[in-house]
Amino acid sequence: xxxxxxxGEVVADGLAEPDGPRLxxxxxxxxxxxxxxxxxxxxxxxxxxxxGKVELDPTFAPALDGLAVGQPVVLLYWxxxxxxxxxxxxxxxxxxxxxxxxxxxPNRPNSIGLATVRITSLDVAAGTMGIDxxxxxxxxxxxxxxxxxxxxxxxxxx
Amino acid sequence: xxxxxxxGEVVADGLAEPDGPRLxxxxxxxxxxxxxxxxxxxxxxxxxxxxGKVELDPTFAPALDGLAVGQPVVLLYWxxxxxxxxxxxxxxxxxxxxxxxxxxxPNRPNSIGLATVRITSLDVAAGTMGIDxxxxxxxxxxxxxxxxxxxxxxxxxx
Numbered sequence: 616x617x618x619x620x621x622x623g624e625v626v627a628d629g630l631a632e633p634d635g636p637r638l639x640x641x642x643x644x645x646x647x648x649x650x651x652x653x654x655x656x657x658x659x660x661x662x663x664x665x666x667g668k669v670e671l672d673p674t675f676a677p678a679l680d681g682l683a684v685g686q687p688v689v690l691l692y693w694x695x696x697x698x699x700x701x702x703x704x705x706x707x708x709x710x711x712x713x714x715x716x717x718x719x720x721p722n723r724p725n726s727i728g729l730a731t732v733r734i735t736s737l738d739v740a741a742g743t744m745g746i747d748x749x750x751x752x753x754x755x756x757x758x759x760x761x762x763x764x765x766x767x768x769x770x771x772x773x
Numbered sequence: 774x775x776x777x778x779x780x781g782e783v784v785a786d787g788l789a790e791p792d793g794p795r796l797x798x799x800x801x802x803x804x805x806x807x808x809x810x811x812x813x814x815x816x817x818x819x820x821x822x823x824x825g826k827v828e829l830d831p832t833f834a835p836a837l838d839g840l841a842v843g844q845p846v847v848l849l850y851w852x853x854x855x856x857x858x859x860x861x862x863x864x865x866x867x868x869x870x871x872x873x874x875x876x877x878x879p880n881r882p883n884s885i886g887l888a889t890v891r892i893t894s895l896d897v898a899a900g901t902m903g904i905d906x907x908x909x910x911x912x913x914x915x916x917x918x919x920x921x922x923x924x925x926x927x928x929x930x931x
Contacts, residue, residue, distance in 0.1 A: 627832050635796035635914065636851060639882045658924035674785050675882065677860045681875025687928030688874075691849075691885060693794060702835045714897075716846075716918040717839025719925065724797045724833065725916045727849060729887075730925050739872075747929055756793065758883045760874040763928055766816035767877065767888050770845030770921055771905055 617698050618722075623712040625703035633699070633725075640756040642671035642742070644692055646749050653752055655708070656719065657730045660750040666735070667749035669757060676742030679760075684734050687763035690749070692728045693756040697721035728755070731763050775856050776880075781870040783861040791857070791883075798914040800829035800900070802850055804907050811910055813866070814877065815888045818908040824893070825907035827915060834900030837918075842892050845921035848907070850886045851914040855879035886913070889921050 620626070645668040646653075654660040669690070671679065682688065701722045703712045715723050728751055736745035744760075778784065803826040804811075804818075812818040827848070829837065840846065859880045861870045873881050886909055894903035902918075 625835065630797075630832070633795040633797035635798045635916070636853070636884075637791040637795050638793035639791035639857065640793045641882045656924060661924075661929060674788070675860065675874075677783065678873035678882075679875070680861065680872035682872065685931065689887065691883070691887075695794070699797065702833065703838070714838035714840070715836040716833075717837070717920055719919055719922060723917060723919075724799045724836075725849070726794075727885075727917055729847065729849075729919060731928055733929050733931065758793070759881060759885055761877055761881075761887060762875055764877060766814060766819075768926060770889055771819060771891050773843065773891065 621705040623703065623705045624701060626700045627702050630700055638693065638758050640758065641675045642669060642757040644669060644749055644751055644755040644757055646751060646753045648752055650752065654750050657748055657750040661748035665748045667746045669744040669746060671742035673742055676739060679737065679739045679742065679744065682734060682737060684737050686734050687731055688734060689729065689731050689761045689763050689768065690757065691759040692751055693758055694721035694726040694728050694751065697726040699724055699726060779863040781861065781863045782859060784858045785860050788858055796851065796916050798916065799833045800827060800915040802827055802907055802909055802913040802915055804909060804911045806910055808910065812908050815906060815908040819906035823906045825904045827902040827904060829900035831900055834897060837895065837897045837900065837902065840892060840895060842895050844892050845889055846892060847887065847889050847919045847921050847926065849917040850909055851916055852879035852884040852886050852909065855884040857882055857884060
């Protein structure tokens with residue numbers, strides 16, 4: 616069921632099933648992308664004109680109030696098809712292998728995708744929000760929307 | 774058990790228990806902070822000299838390989854004490870109320886904290902990493918470490 620390993624990839628042996636808190640799926644991300652044509656990252660998606668849309672479960676629509684068109688937000692989404700047991704990986708665009716926490720691969724202990732996007736339209740009543748780009752399959756489960764803020768999301772000065 | 778509501782706060786009625794994927798706790802964040810003195814955000818923590826440390830479960834230590842001291846990383850952590858049912862909130866530092874997705878409050882459908890920090894030391898064999906600051910309680914469960922990358926984490930040009 617898991618994707619096959621590439622040369623040099625290392626799996627964490629004997630992992631128990633995840634037993635932490637359960638996520639709540641709050642909506643879906645709509646995109647142009649599917650399994651065959653999904654860009655590798657948000658930069659590529661943006662370059663290809665991959666505009667997208669957030670469709671919240673109606674219950675959560677009121678929680679959009681206070682956001683504004685033009686504002687950057689951080690989206691967290693669940694990449695359900697990814698492996699959760701890889702310690703070292705060999706992505707196609709990298710020579711050799713690298714530890715999972717040193718790359719942005721969806722294959723990680725918790726398959727959470729993270730992207731900063733700009734709001735292009737907003738309908739709080741409908742629970743929908745246009746976004747300038749996104750790098751996941753159409754229908755990807757959404758788990759959070761946060762306003763992007765410089766103090767938390769920009770690397771600190773050295 | 775939940776924190777009491779403030780005036781104007783709105784709860785999502787009749788929410789079922791979360792039934793999405795289960796998280797895997799991959800380690801703990803060590804900090805100077807506890808329930809009485811934890812800064813409200815990473816900016817304040819940084820100003821107060823709130824250096825911290827990541828301690829991975831030994832299983833995941835090898836996944837740090839490829840990171841480097843000085844590099845910025847995004848940490849995702851689980852804020853277990855937060856409410857998951859608030860649609861509108863009235864944070865102490867804001868006049869009036871605001872939708873949950875318009876603020877960075879830990880009270881959100883999925884209690885995931887997010888901060889970009891700089892690596893100050895790294896011991897892959899031990900599975901530990903010093904970080905320049907953090908804004909959560911000592912012992913907070915860690916769920917992901919991602920390298921900060923401009924294309925995904927910086928707001929796109931308008």
